[in-house]
Amino acid sequence: MRLGKSPLFGTHVSIAGSLEESFDRAAEIGCTTFQIFTRNPRVWKFKPLSDEAIEAFLLRRKSTDFELLVDHMPYLPNLAASAKAILLPSRETLKAELARCDTLRIEYMVAHIGSHGGKGTMAGIRNAAGACRAALEGSDGRAVIALENMAGQKNCVGARFEELRQILDLVDDKKRVGVCIDTCHLFAAGFDIRTQSGVESAMDLFTSVVGMQALKVVHLNDSKGPLGGSLDRHEHIGMGQIGKEGFKAFLRYKGIKDRPMILENPVDDVRGQKEDVAALRRLLPR
Secondary structure, eight states: OOTTSOOOEEEBOOOSSOTTHHHHHHHHHTOSSEEEOSSOTTOSOOOOOOHHHHHHHHHHHHTSOOOOEEEEOOSSOOTTOOSHHHHHHHHHHHHHHHHHHHHHTOSEEEEEOOBOTTSOHHHHHHHHHHHHHHHHTTOOSOOEEEEEOOOOOTTBSSSSHHHHHHHHHTOSOGGGEEEEEEHHHHHHTTOOOSSHHHHHHHHHHHHHHTOGGGEEEEEEOEESSOTTOOOOOEEOTTSSSSHHHHHHHHHHSTTGGGSOEEEOOOOSSSOOHHHHHHHHHHHSOO
């Protein structure tokens, strides 16, 4: 936690061309932190990081003022799955991505938990925790796995705070596992965070059940879908169902500003990433 320091906020940026180019893109947008994929997130196969790519990334970071960086795990893995055909490659991907973060000295790796596929919530919880344990075994790095709350889709694991807490409890290395809260997912799962009282109700429950010490990363995304609609569709900050007042209230909640805050807004003609970050800056409490 970064108590008393200036807020870190930014957006997900592209690594097109090379990993180190992400720093230039983030700086141009006005980020003080940012999130990347370390490789193509929509395929299972990937190339190992070359020594040249690692060196270039680390040298570029040394020349910047970015204090914390966030990686997002690829989309295909399902950590809550029971079927070996998906469970095994999912665990291998998690382990490999954590190792890439350690090599690149990226502090946080956000991971979707996934679906239990009809096998029951407890099976999904045990599978997700097992995936985290397997990834952390033998790892001597420092990257922290931040498990992202889900939007309440059918058979998903992690939309309820109790489920997040249960997964964390089953992982031995407490220092290297935590939670990423996504505001769109919160809203989609039925937490009404459009008002100050609604934010306090949701986040007080999170604090009671999970604990603010477990919150490592915040994804600030407005929602295209309705409250409780289980729709994971992001909208630009202040332009969706949560709205500006909801985000103002959320950002005022104690401890939120002490975490890296990442925008994952749509890429469209409505508003660019630079404008998104500027819009967030205007909502930050003074």
